[in-house]
Amino acid sequence: MNECVLDVRNIVKKYKLYNSEKERLKEAFHPFHKSFHKDFYALKGISFKVNKGEKVGIIGSNGAGKSTILKILTGVLNPTEGEVVTEGRIAALLELGAGFNMDYTGLENIRLNGTLMGCSEEEMEIKTQKIVEFADIGDFISQPVKTYSSGMFVRLAFATQIFSDPDILIVDEALSVGDIRFQQKCYRAMDELMENKTVLLVTHDTAAVTRFCQRVIWLNHGELVYDGEVTEGLRRYKEFLINQAIEETNDSEYQSFGETLEQKREEIRLNLPPVPEGISKNGNGKAVITHCALMNDDHELLEFVEPGTWVNVVSRIEFHEHTARPLYGFTLFDRLGNVVVSLNSETIDVQLPPQDGQVEYTFRFRMPDLNHGEYTMSVAVANGFQTDHVQLCWLDDVLTFRVMQREYDLPGFLYLDHGEVSITTLKS
């Protein structure tokens, strides 16, 4: 039986917009209550229900109304119309403040939060220990919160909220302030501690929604555009973003670069970033890699990679002269610059056809079972054979990615979590 823990009923939020402070004052003091404002609807009648245990992503472009609905859910803001009915305790990690007193130390804030929640002394001891351990901010825990960096603040705020045992946890973009390893730790903690609880995750990061949610709600200009299954919701949302980006760009601008609108559409779809300035280049310059990215099969840029998954090294290359036998490949390095693996088209038995002009190569491969850490990739295009070639363009460390913490902290390039152990009992 589905148990509804959050019922959002036809929420409208109207703001009065004034051209200037003067207009606001004129309206406030006008003897006949003449209006000097325009009405702006940040939310135009939003309704949805969330059941216990659901993990729901809320997405939408800037100004869609995500923060407004969150503030209403957490009681920070009152709706103009409609009501929110909640079952259980809501904890929220909102960008602005997490109920902390900035003059208190981290420890004092943890105790303050515990007191507000009615924890006993004993519970408080246990919780404080867990929170301090999770936040992992060292001696700063005894310093006033106002001295914290935004990253430290988020660490403490998240730890305090998740260990307060909420029925509904609301997490917004605040989490993106923390470093990637901490974000991973937070997602793992949410997996464990919120397994049967409800989570609303408000984010621009569609990969986080895919990873964590089974349902997505998409808001646009204060309206609910989609509420349902994640893959379909994100497909529609990305399609919308592409069309929006195209509409916002001036067609003629692209025509002058010799690009058609169709090419631009494809480019945005692929989301292929240009090679950053300052990347060290080698080769004779007869071909230039202009764009390069590490992507998953959904064309999403990868900042961190799950070992064992299929990834794509996508490069856009301009060949300035006819190249009879292109070789396209990469070398993967660990954080200390040790070569982990090197691959090119020939070594996987692919012979690329002769090339000139502009082309896009995608090298798809299964990421080895790497140990956790940071990695870089140098990407190159050459002409010839593996044993005898001319380097056309080699980009040092053009791609970077991370592999998340593995279950055990073991030394070595690789981390193997499979295998078999058999026992043969020997009689003496």
Ligand SMILES: Nc1ncnc2c1ncn2[C@@H]1O[C@H](COP(=O)(O)OP(=O)(O)OP(=O)(O)O)[C@@H](O)[C@H]1O
């Ligand atoms: N106090 C306010 N007065 C007037 N308009 C406001 C006020 N607060 C928010 N708005 C407007 O309401 C709309 C929705 O804002 P909201 O912050 O909820 O969007 P959002 O989806 O969270 O965007 P972002 O992703 O940029 O944070 C925006 O157009 C914003 O300018």
